[in-house]
Structure formats: structure tokens, C-alpha cells
Amino acid sequence: MLDREEAERRAAEFLAERSRAWGPSSDVRIVPEYCFTAQGRFVAPYDHVDYLDHGRDDMQLGGNLPVAVDLSTGSCSFLTWEEAEDMMERDLL
Secondary structure, X not given: OOOXXXXXXXXXXHXXXXXXXXXXXXXXXXXXXXXXXXXXXXXXXXXXXXXXHHOOHHHOOOOOOOEEEEOOOOOEEEOOHHHHHHHHHOOOO
């Protein structure tokens, strides 16, 4: 079972790897204060660095699906829309 620190590290590595393919304006980062654990997974929302560090509202992301880390296996993926909607209905996202 992964602890929070290891899960966050894996989520950040997964996001860094995947976001490279998104183009030159894909400077994104996990938002640790919004991360949580649910259903055996560590869920890690993220946003653009210019929004997080400089408050540039025009750089805030919308519609991006958080990274999910399976706490048993360490495997990472993005949440599906169905999973995200379920978490939103439960006020987790």
C-alpha cells in the first residue's frame, strides 16, 4: 500500500510524462492541497503553473481530469468522466 507521499510523487511523474505531448503550453502541476484518497486511489487534481504561481486566470484549466493512483498497485491513469462526475456528485471534486 502506497503512502500519500509516494502516491503524490507517482502522480506528478505520470502527469509530467503525459503532459509533454500536449504542446509547449503544457506546464502543469499537481495541486497537493486538493489531493485526496477515495475508493483505494489517490486522486490528484492539477492546473497550469501560470495560474497556480502567478494567478493568471486566463491560464486556469477547465475540464481536465485528475490523475488517479491505485494505492495497491501504484498504477496511474486519468479519471474517466464517469468517475469524475461521481466524485463531483459526492463533493469530492
